[in-house]
Amino acid sequence: MDIVFIENCTVLAKHGYYKEEHAKEQRFVVSIYAYTDTAKAGEADDLKQTLNYEHLRMYIYEILSKSPHDLIESLAEEIARRVLVEHDVHKVEVEIKKPDVWKDSSPGVRITRNAS
Numbered sequence: 129m130d131i132v133f134i135e136n137c138t139v140l141a142k143h144g145y146y147k148e149e150h151a152k153e154q155r156f157v158v159s160i161y162a163y164t165d166t167a168k169a170g171e172a173d174d175l176k177q178t179l180n181y182e183h184l185r186m187y188i189y190e191i192l193s194k195s196p197h198d199l200i201e202s203l204a205e206e207i208a209r210r211v212l213v214e215h216d217v218h219k220v221e222v223e224i225k226k227p228d229v230w231k232d233s234s235p236g237v238r239i240t241r242n243a244s
Contacts, residue, residue, distance in 0.1 A: 129163050129164075129165070129218065129219075130163070130164060130165060130166040130167070131161050131162065131163055131164075132162045132164055132166065132178065132179040132181055132184070133159065133160060133161045133162065133181065133184070134158075134159065134160050134181050134184045134185050134188070135159040136157050136158075136159060137157070137158045137159070137185055137188045138155055138156070138157050138158075139155070139156050139158065139188060139189060139192045139193075140153040140154070140155060140156075141153060141154070141156050141192040141193065142154075142196050143156065143192070143196050143197045143198070143200065143203060144196070144198065144226075145198050145199065149196070150196040154226065154228050154229075155226070155227055155228050156192055156200070156203075156224055156225070156226060157224070157225040157226075157227055157234070157236075158188045158192070158207070158222070158223065158224050158225075159221075159222070159223040160184045160187070160188070160207065160211065160220065160221070160222050160223075161220065161221040161222075162179050162184065162211055162215065162217045162219075162220050163217055163218045163219040163220065163221075164178070164179050164215070164216060164217045164218065165216075166178050179215050179216075179217065183214070183215070184211065187207055187210045187211065188207065191203060191206050191207050191210070200224040200226065200236065200237050201237050201239070203224055204222040204223075204224050204237055204238075204239045205239065205241075207222045208220045208222045208239060208241040209241075212241060212243050212244075217243060218242065218243055219240060219241065219242050219243065220240070220241055221238060221239065221240045222238070222239050222241075223236060223237070223238040223239075224236055224237055224238075
């Protein structure tokens with residue numbers, strides 16, 4: 129199984145459980161790992177035969193720029209659903225961190241979802 133991914137895409141957005149998080153932008157660091165078969169693309173050297181990681185980046189920006197979510201878990205679910213619905217992938221992992229919450233650590237979530 130191969131992985132097409134984007135790591136550490138940093139976006140300013142307004143999400144969080146506390147209402148002040150809906151008013152003030154903070155950094156979100158997002159990584160997506162899409163498990164797929166890249167053999168045909170590798171043999172043909174053809175972008176059309178693989179998952180273009182530019183799409184992964186676009187999903188991050190589109191979803192995080194929408195109206196606020198209270199939980200990063202729901203953001204991760206929406207991103208995972210989008211990847212699974214729009215691409216031929218077996219599994220997707222989405223990780224979202226909030227690096228500015230504390231100075232000594234970065235809280236976050238990582239989810240794994242399989243294709244139906």
